Amino acid sequence: METTSRPRILMIYTGGTIGMIENPDTRALEPFDFDHLIDNVPKIRMLDFEIDNVQFSNPVDSSAMNTSHWIDIAKVVEDNYDLYDGFVVLHGTDTMAYTASALSYMLGNIDKPVIITGSQLPIGEVRTDGEENLITALQVAAAKDSDGCQMVREVAILFENYLWRGNRSTKHSSDNFNAFKSNNYPPLARIGLGITFHREALWRKKSTGKLEVRYRMDPNIVCIDLFPGIPESTIRHLLNTPGLKGVVLKTFGAGNGPSDPWFLAALKEAIDRGVVIVNVTQCSNGCVHQQRYLTGWGLAQIGVVSGHDITSEAAVTKLMHLFGEGYGPEEVKRKMETSLCGEMTVC
Numbered sequence: 001m002e003t004t005s006r007p008r009i010l011m012i013y014t015g016g017t018i019g020m021i022e023n024p025d026t027r028a029l030e031p032f033d034f035d036h037l038i039d040n041v042p043k044i045r046m047l048d049f050e051i052d053n054v055q056f057s058n059p060v061d062s063s064a065m066n067t068s069h070w071i072d073i074a075k076v077v078e079d080n081y082d083l084y085d086g087f088v089v090l091h092g093t094d095t096m097a098y099t100a101s102a103l104s105y106m107l108g109n110i111d112k113p114v115i116i117t118g119s120q121l122p123i124g125e126v127r128t129d130g131e132e133n134l135i136t137a138l139q140v141a142a143a144k145d146s147d148g149c150q151m152v153r154e155v156a157i158l159f160e161n162y163l164w165r166g167n168r169s170t171k172h173s174s175d176n177f178n179a180f181k182s183n184n185y186p187p188l189a190r191i192g193l194g195i196t197f198h199r200e201a202l203w204r205k206k207s208t209g210k211l212e213v214r215y216r217m218d219p220n221i222v223c224i225d226l227f228p229g230i231p232e233s234t235i236r237h238l239l240n241t242p243g244l245k246g247v248v249l250k251t252f253g254a255g256n257g258p259s260d261p262w263f264l265a266a267l268k269e270a271i272d273r274g275v276v277i278v279n280v281t282q283c284s285n286g287c288v289h290q291q292r293y294l295t296g297w298g299l300a301q302i303g304v305v306s307g308h309d310i311t312s313e314a315a316v317t318k319l320m321h322l323f324g325e326g327y328g329p330e331e332v333k334r335k336m337e338t339s340l341c342g343e344m345t346v347c
């Protein structure tokens with residue numbers, strides 16, 4: 001690559017609506033190739049950046065993603081880390097928050113931007129949001145601080161008017177152009193006429209170490225979304241899933257669950273077998289306070305870990321990452337109560 005002072009950005013195209021076109025037979029949207037996408041954004045050439053791209057050999061709807069896709073993205077970032085100032089990942093919106101969370105744990109010691117974006121309407125459509133999202137993501141990835149270092153040094157989601165921390169984000173609308181939100185963390189930047197970064201919210205790494213990619217993810221996790229009247233057989237069935245290591249227990253309000261003795265007994269049996277159970281609130285905003293009510297206090301007493309204000313996307317992928325790294329249940333519990341890369345506030 002020639003030496004240049006122009007920002008060097010690598011785009012990684014994984015699929016998603018942004019690059020989809022309509023199948024004439026089924027009328028359903030299907031992933032298409034990268035050239036189609038770029039042909040529809042001629043304005044990219046107006047940016048004074050050096051932009052290269054890598055495309056997945058088989059672009060996917062993000063609902064079809066699994067841990068191997070996250071590994072593929074992390075590998076591209078690792079292989080190209082020293083060659084580029086920043087990375088823009090084009091991705092479907094459905095599981096974007098999971099990918100962003102997973103990458104935040106996988107890309108240890110990151111100090112460059114990995115900006116994930118996509119769109120609600122395909123880039124070939126007249127009213128597409130894809131063109132603006134892509135161009136703004138490239139600008140965010142190229143932005144420098146007054147010290148000449150990258151402004152953003154973390155995995156983030158750029159969508160419509162905001163830049164969000166990746167592991168704090170949730171897809172909150174299937175229709176709105178502002179499809180993402182962090183309910184418990186402020187935006188990293190506001191996109192209006194200009195891009196206004198909120199410096200106090202941006203991640204600054206704690207160590208001086210080099211990028212360290214942690215590829216192993218253990219998918220032996222279940223998510224249990226409680227509802228009043230949930231049967232004992234359902235809870236026991238899920239907790240007896242073969243190979244189960246971690247549970248994200250989605251509870252009511254400040255971290256409360258049923259007070260039936262069988263409920264606590266079933267959870268306790270799983271915890272005694274070494275399963276880590278993390279309490280994450282079903283509320284879109286706020287924190288788990290297990291000690292506030294008797295129904296939450298019981299969970300704390302048997303060893304359920306508080307997820308504080310973590311999203312379920314960030315909790316699921318954090319458990320996958322920690323078990324993937326080979327930590328035992330006690331260490332996983334300890335790390336689930338600690339913020340590793342800005343994914344939660346201990347409240």
Ligand code: ASP
Pocket residue numbers: 015016017018060061062063091092093094095118119120
């Ligand atoms: N189903 C699509 C996907 O996640 C939706 C989108 O990209 O907006 O790939």
